[in-house]
Amino acid sequence: MFEKEGLILFNHAPCGYHLIDEDGVIINMNDTMLGWLGYEREEIIGKKRFSDFIHADRDAADRMIATLAKNEEHHTEMQLTRKDGETFPVVMGTMSPEGFSDPAVRMFSTLDNSRCHEALERIKRLDQELEAFSYSISHDLRAPLRSIDGYSKILQEDYADQLDKEGQRVLNVVMNNARRMGNLIDDLLDFGRLGRKVLQRKPVNMAMIVNTVLQNLRDQKPDREIEVRIGDLLAASADADMMRQLWFNLLGNAFKYSGQEKVARIDVRSYMLGNREICYEIKDNGVGFDMQYAGKLFGIFQRLHKMQDFSGTGVGLAIVKRIVSRHGGRVWAQAAVGEGATFSFTLPVEE
Amino acid sequence: MTTHDVVEILLIEDNPDDAGLTIHALKKHDLANHLLHVQDGEEALSYLFSPDTTTPKVILLDLKMPKVDGMEVLRKLKSDELKKVIPVVVLTSSREDRDVLESYQLGVNAYIVKPVDFDKFAKAIADIGFFWVMLNQPPK
Secondary structure, eight states: HEEEEEEEHHHHHHHHHEOOTTTSSSEEOOHHHHHHHHHOOHTTTOOOOOGGGGSSHHHHHHHHHHHHHHOOOOEEEEEEOOOTSSSEEEEEOOOOOHHHHHHHHOEEEEEHHHHHHHHHHHHHHHHHHHHHHHOOOOOOIIHHHHHHHHHHHHHHHTGGGGHHHHHHHHHHHHHHHHHHHHHHHHHHHHHHHHHSSSSOOOEEEEHHHHHHHHHHHHSSSSSSSSSEEOOOOEEEEHHHHHHHHHHHHHHHHHHHHHTTTEEEEEEEEEEEETTEEEEEEEEEOOOOGGGGGGTTSSTTTSSSOOOTTOOOOOOOOHHHHHHHHTOOEEEEEEEOTSSSSEEEEEEEEOO | OOOSSSSEEEOOOOOOHHHHHHHHHHTTTOOTTEEEEESSHHHHHHHHHHOOOOSSSSEEEEEEOOOSSSSHHHHHHHSSSSSSOOOOEEESSSSHHHHHHHHHHOSSSEEEEOOOOOOHHHHHHHHIIIIIIIIIIOOO
C-alpha cells in the first residue's frame, strides 16, 4: 500500500537519504542526495562506498561512519565531495536498524549545511570588521582629543597673563569637554568589548571583590564619611573580571549618588531566591530617582541626572546589565526621589 | 642635533601634535635636552641601525605609524643581538589587549597608554622620563 507514494517521498525529500551494507557499500540513495553529489544512480549503487565521498582520508572517513552508526542521537558535521571535485558541508545522522529486514544495513539522513556555513562566515567577517572599527576608534579618535586638551592646557599655563578670567573659563570648557569625550570613548569601547569577551566561569569570592572595590572607592574620596554594612555575600560561579567591573559600577554609583549626604550609608547583602538564583543587593541613602524613568536606567547613554549634579557618561549601568545578562541573571532597581536606591541582580546557581 | 650627539631619549612618533605634547611635558622637567624625535618607523630604524649612532637610554615608541609601524620597529630591535638591550617603552593610544600582549611577546620593556587628560599624560611622560633616564641603569 502506498509503495509508489513512499518512493516518491523518499526521492523528493528536502534531505538526502542513503543506505549502506555491512561493507559500507551504498545500496540505495535518494534523488536529492544524488543531485547534491552530481552522480547518476547507476554510477553509485552497488559500486561506491559512502566513505569515498567524505572529504577526509579513508581511515578518518571510515571512523566517522562507524562513530555515527554507533551513536544514533548524534549528528556529525562533515564535508562531502561532489563529482566535479567541489566540496560542501553537511550534517549527517543515522537511525537504529531495529525493524530493518537486514540488521546489517544502516540508513543515513543528510542535511545540506552550506547556508549555515555561509552565515557563519559572514558573521566571522562582520566580527572582524567590528573589531577593526573599534580598534580604529580607540586609536584614532583619542589622539585629536589629547591634542585639544593638551594644547588648551599649554595655552592656559604658558599664556596665563594674556588671558582674562573669561578666557580662562572658556578654555576650561574646551578641556572639560575633551576629557568627557575621552571618557565616553573609553566607556563605549569597554561596553563593546564586553559583548565579544569569552565568559570564563569560575567560583568567585564576592565578599573579597566587594571589599577590594570598596577600598578602591574610599581611596578616591578619603574625606567622605561613608558607613558600609556588608552582610553575608554568597560565592557565585561567574567571570571574576566581569564581577569586579559589575561591583565597581554599582558600588561606584552608590558612592556617587550619596555624595550629598552628610553620612552616606551603603548596605550590601545577598540571599537565595528560590534554590536556583542568588540575589545580590546594594542599597544606598542617596538622591534616588523617579521610578517613572526606571525603564531608561539600564540603556546606554541614558542619564537620569543633570551633568552639573553628577558626572558620568551613562554607560555604567548598561555595562552592568550586559554583564548580568551574559551570566544568565536579571537586574533591577527600586528607588524614590530623595530616598535612596536599591539595585538588585541575580546570578544562576551552577548545577 | 646630528647623529654624533648623545641621544638619551629617542621619540618615535608620527603625529607632530602628540610629539609636541610629549616634548613639552619632558621639557618641564628638564628631560628633553638630549631628545631626538623621528617621525616614522623607517626613519627610526635607519637611525638606530646606522653605524655612528649612540645608544639611547630609552626609546619611546608609538605603535600606529605609516610605512613601518611600531610593532615592526619593536620586532626588528628585539631580534637584533646588539639592539635588543635598549629599553623600549611603547607609548600609544591603543588599549587593545592584543597590542599589549604582542608588544610584551616581542620583549617590550613597558607599555603605556596615553591618557586623553593632559595632566595625567604629562605626569605619565614625566614619570617615564625620570625612571628611564635618571633612575634606570641601562647596559653599557
